[in-house]
Amino acid sequence: MTHNLLKGKRGIIFGALNEESIAWKVAVKAVEEGASITLSNTAMALRMGTLDQLSKQLNAPVIAADATSVEDLVKVFAESVQLLGGKIDFVLHSIGMSPNVRKHRTYDDLDYNYLQKTLDISAISFHKMLQVAKKQDAIAEYGSVVALTYVAAQRTFFGYNDMADAKSMLESIARSFGYIYGREKNVRINTISQSPTPTTAGKGIKDMDNLMDFANKMSPLGNADAEECANYCVMMFSDFTRKVTMQNLYHDGGFSSMGMSLRAMNQYAKDLAPYEDENGKIIYG
Numbered sequence: 466m467t468h469n470l471l472k473g474k475r476g477i478i479f480g481a482l483n484e485e486s487i488a489w490k491v492a493v494k495a496v497e498e499g500a501s502i503t504l505s506n507t508a509m510a511l512r513m514g515t516l517d518q519l520s521k522q523l524n525a526p527v528i529a530a531d532a533t534s535v536e537d538l539v540k541v542f543a544e545s546v547q548l549l550g551g552k553i554d555f556v557l558h559s560i561g562m563s564p565n566v567r568k569h570r571t572y573d574d575l576d577y578n579y580l581q582k583t584l585d586i587s588a589i590s591f592h593k594m595l596q597v598a599k600k601q602d603a604i605a606e607y608g609s610v611v612a613l614t615y616v617a618a619q620r621t622f623f624g625y626n627d628m629a630d631a632k633s634m635l636e637s638i639a640r641s642f643g644y645i646y647g648r649e650k651n652v653r654i655n656t657i658s659q660s661p662t663p664t665t666a667g668k669g670i671k672d673m674d675n676l677m678d679f680a681n682k683m684s685p686l687g688n689a690d691a692e693e694c695a696n697y698c699v700m701m702f703s704d705f706t707r708k709v710t711m712q713n714l715y716h717d718g719g720f721s722s723m724g725m726s727l728r729a730m731n732q733y734a735k736d737l738a739p740y741e742d743e744n745g746k747i748i749y750g
């Protein structure tokens with residue numbers, strides 16, 4: 466069911482790689498809700514993924530860009546304004562990558578060149594996007610910019626590695642730029658902190674299946690999936706949230722407010738229950 470929440474609005478969606486991507490679902494929902502959009506990803510992602518298919522399905526032009534390149538971003542915003550016929554009403558930053566995670570470097574053995582890349586791709590690219598957009602005055606009054614983040618920015622999660630630092634920085638940029646862009650142009654900037662989700666980036670996190678199961682057991686509403694995240698993004702792009710800015714908004718079924726749940730406790734008790742080993746000896750958890 467559609468509600469025309471984004472009727473007549475223009476948007477740019479960064480980070481759709483394949484059908485599993487959160488950005489992919491956001492692009493589909495945004496168009497269903499009446500928006501016209503452009504899509505952007507790296508040249509390599511265009512080769513490896515299936516963005517072409519989405520572009521055809523949504524009649525949405527693709528503009529190749531590395532989000533760490535200011536020059537590329539200048540092109541994305543200028544061309545989007547031209548192609549869509551006016552200023553941009555919403556932007557999704559759905560970009561994350563850590564070479565340290567990819568190369569299995571642990572947090573106490575980081576490669577610092579990789580760390581720079583993690584921060585540039587996953588956080589500073591957000592600042593670059595905002596700075597480019599503001600200099601071009603490419604975003605309309607009360608336009609809405611959303612970046613996707615994860616609760617590892619606030620709490621420590623085994624295996625999330627230097628992405629935790631990147632997400633902390635991303636959320637900080639949303640506040641710092643949100644103040645300036647809000648004050649000068651009424652543009653709002655928020656981050657949505659999403660449940661663990663089985664996407665290409667998500668699956669790169671260590672023991673993702675266990676993390677997802679744990680989060681699901683801890684959350685009173687269960688994990689939020691990519692489609693539900695897309696609904697939340699659309700609401701944040703819509704005129705119903707015109708005074709929401711500089712916020713980190715949890716979209717996680719309640720996980721971030723929990724300490725211990727009954728379901729998690731039951732699972733833990735099961736794991737600790739005494740059991741018999743192969744020699745008949747009783748082992749206490």
Ligand SMILES: NC(=O)c1ccc[n+]([C@@H]2O[C@H](COP(=O)([O-])OP(=O)(O)OC[C@H]3O[C@@H](n4cnc5c(N)ncnc54)[C@H](O)[C@@H]3O)[C@@H](O)[C@H]2O)c1
Nearest residue numbers: 480482486487510532560561613614661662664665666667
């Ligand atoms: N999957 C999860 O569990 C989860 C949870 C919370 C937040 N997030 C965040 O959601 C966002 C989207 O990730 P996803 O889970 O949909 O995975 P995904 O792998 O589908 O998307 C990540 C995207 O980042 C793009 N990217 C990487 N380097 C880039 C660069 N230099 N320039 C431009 N784009 C680049 C990739 O091409 C890809 O499209 C990320 O910020 C991620 O951290 C994911």
